Amino acid sequence: MRITCPFCGERELGEFSYLGDAKPVRPAAGAGEDAVYDYVYLRDNVAGVMAENWYHGGGCRAWLKVTRNTLTHEISAVEPAAGAGARQVAK
Amino acid sequence: MKYSIFSLARAALSGHKNWQRTWRDAAPKDHYDVVIIGGGGHGLATAWFLASEFGIRNVAVLEKGWIGSGNAGRNTTIIRSNYGLPGNTGFYELSMKLWERMEQDLNYNAMVSQRGVLNLYHSDAQRDAYARRGNTMRINGIDAELLDQAALKKMLPFLNFDHARFPVQGGLLQRRGGTARHDAVVWGYAHAASELGVDIIQNCEVTGFVRDGNGKVTGVETSRGKIGAGKVGMAVAGSSSRVAAMAGMRLPIESHVLQAFVSEAIKPLIPGVMTFGAGHFYVSQSDKGGLVFGGDIDGYNSYAQRGNLPVMEDVCEGGMALIPMIGRVRLLRQWGGIMDMSMDGSPIIDKTPVDGLYLNAGWCYGGFKATPGSGFVFAHLLARDETHKEAALFRLDRFQRGAMIDEKGQGAQPNLH
Ligand SMILES: Cc1cc2nc3c(=O)[nH]c(=O)nc-3n(C[C@H](O)[C@H](O)[C@H](O)COP(=O)(O)OP(=O)(O)OC[C@H]3O[C@@H](n4cnc5c(N)ncnc54)[C@H](O)[C@@H]3O)c2cc1C
Ligand SMILES: [Zn+2]
16 A cells, blocks of 8 residues: 655655544534543444545655545545645645 | 264274264254354354353354454464453453363364463563563462563573664563464354354344334344344454444444464474564464464554555564564465454443444454453353453443553554554
8 A cells, every 4th residue: 555645746655654534523622521432432433435644754744634445445535634734835 | 073082083094084064054043042243253152152151052143254254264373361451351361261171161172272472571661561460460360470581591592682772681471371273263162052052154244233113133134134133242353343333333443454474384493472572573383383473453444354565564573673583484474354443452342222232342452362251251241131240341331431441551542552
C-alpha cells in the first residue's frame, strides 16, 4: 500500500502514521457522558470504503484525510485534513 | 470414535486408509437451545463446554467457511498466563490449567508443549516492571522466574548480549507457557463436541438475526435458511463489528491485520518461546524446524486478511537486533489474519443489550491462549445467565464505567495495544 500525499507525491506507507476513523467528531463541552463515550470508544469499524486520518510524519508533516477501502486496501482519494492550514497551501 | 494406542496401531497397520472422520458434518435443524456463530477455537470450545460441563447438548456451531479457517488456523500458537492486571491474571491462568488437561479431556492430541515463554528485558526499568509482573503472578499461584544475564548466556548463547542500545540483561520466564498445535485444537474440540451431540455446520454464514415483537433474538438468518435458537452466542473474532451491526449494535472494537512469518526449517535452535522487550518481535521454533515469528499489527483498520511490507521489515529488524544470525535464514511464508482490537486491548465476554444475544469478542494478540478459558466462561454465561468470576471484569459496559483493563497503558487507541 502506498499513499499519494497531495504535497509530496506517492510515498511508501512507512512514512505515515494512522489516527483512525475520520468520522467521530469531538462532542461539545457539556454534551454529556454518553456523547463522550460514543466519541472515544464506539466505532463503525467499516468493512468497505472509509475516510480516515493519516499523518505524514516522514514527509511534509501534514494531516491527511485518506479515503480507503478496508477490504481491498484501495485508496480512492487523499486530501489535506479539515482544519489543517495546509489546505490553503495546496491551492 | 475413541483414540487409543490400539486405534492408532490399527490405523497404521492398515496403511492409514481407515481413519474415520473426526466430527459429523451436520445439516441444520429447525431449532437449537443455543446457536454459536463462528467455528473457530472459541466457538467450538464454547460448544464443547456447554455439552460437557453444563449439560446443554442441543447446540449448533455455525461457520461461514470451514472450521478453523479464521484466526484459529492463522496464529503463532503461543500459550501463556503471564499477565499482570486483575481480570487478565486469573482468566489466563484458568485457561492455562485447561490447556494442561485438554488432551485428556478431549481424547485428542493437541501437541500442547510447555517448553517455556521468556520475555527479555533490556533496561533497569524494564527489569523492575518484569519483577513486579512476576511477583503478581506468584502471589496468584502462577509460576514465574526472573533470570539474570548469566543464566541467559547459558541458555541462549546466541542472543545479542552486547547490543549497544538494547543489551539483553535478563528475562522473565514462565516455564508452563509454550505452544500448542492450533489446527489440532480446533479439530479436537470439534471431535469431542460432536461426540456429545453438538451439530457443527460448515459453509453456513449468518446474515441476520430473527427477533420477536419485543426485540428478543429468537434465531438467525443464514445462507442455509432460518435457524431458531433459545440463545445466540457470537464468537466471530475479527468480524465482531460486522455481525453485531446486524443486531443494530456498535462495539468498542476495530478490526486490524496481524501478520505471521515462517522461515525455512533449520536444526533445533530456539528451545521455547522468546520475546524481544525493546521492540516487538516474538519467536518459537516449530516441530518441523521452521522459525515461527511475528510482531506488531499493521496499524490501520483492515478486513483484507493480508499484510503490508513496512511491518514485515520492522519484524525482521527486531529479529536481527536480537539474534543477528537469523539474517542467514530465508523467509518461507507470510500471511495475515483479521483480529478484533478492542479499545483497551482486552476481551469482552458479556450479555449484550439485545435480549438473547451474547458476545465473545475483542480478542487481540492473546486470543489463542485464551481458547479453553474463553470457551469455559462463555459457556457458563450462556448456560446460567451469570458471569463466571474469572470473566467478571470483561464486561461490555466497562468503557462507560471507566473500568478499562489496559495491560499496556495506551488508552483508547487500538493500534497501540
Ligand atoms: C497472525 C496471528 C498470530 C497470532 N498469534 C497468537 C499467539 O501466538 N497466541 C495467542 O494467544 N493468540 C494469537 N493470535 C490471536 C488469536 O489467533 C485470535 O485472537 C483467536 O484465534 C480468535 O478466536 P477464534 O479462534 O475463535 O477466531 P477465528 O478462528 O477467527 O473464528 C471466528 C470464526 O467466525 C467465522 N465467522 C465470521 N463471521 C461469520 C458469520 N457471519 N457467520 C458464520 N461464521 C462467521 C469466521 O469464518 C471464523 O472461522 C494471533 C492472531 C493472528 C492473526
Ligand atoms: Zn506529505
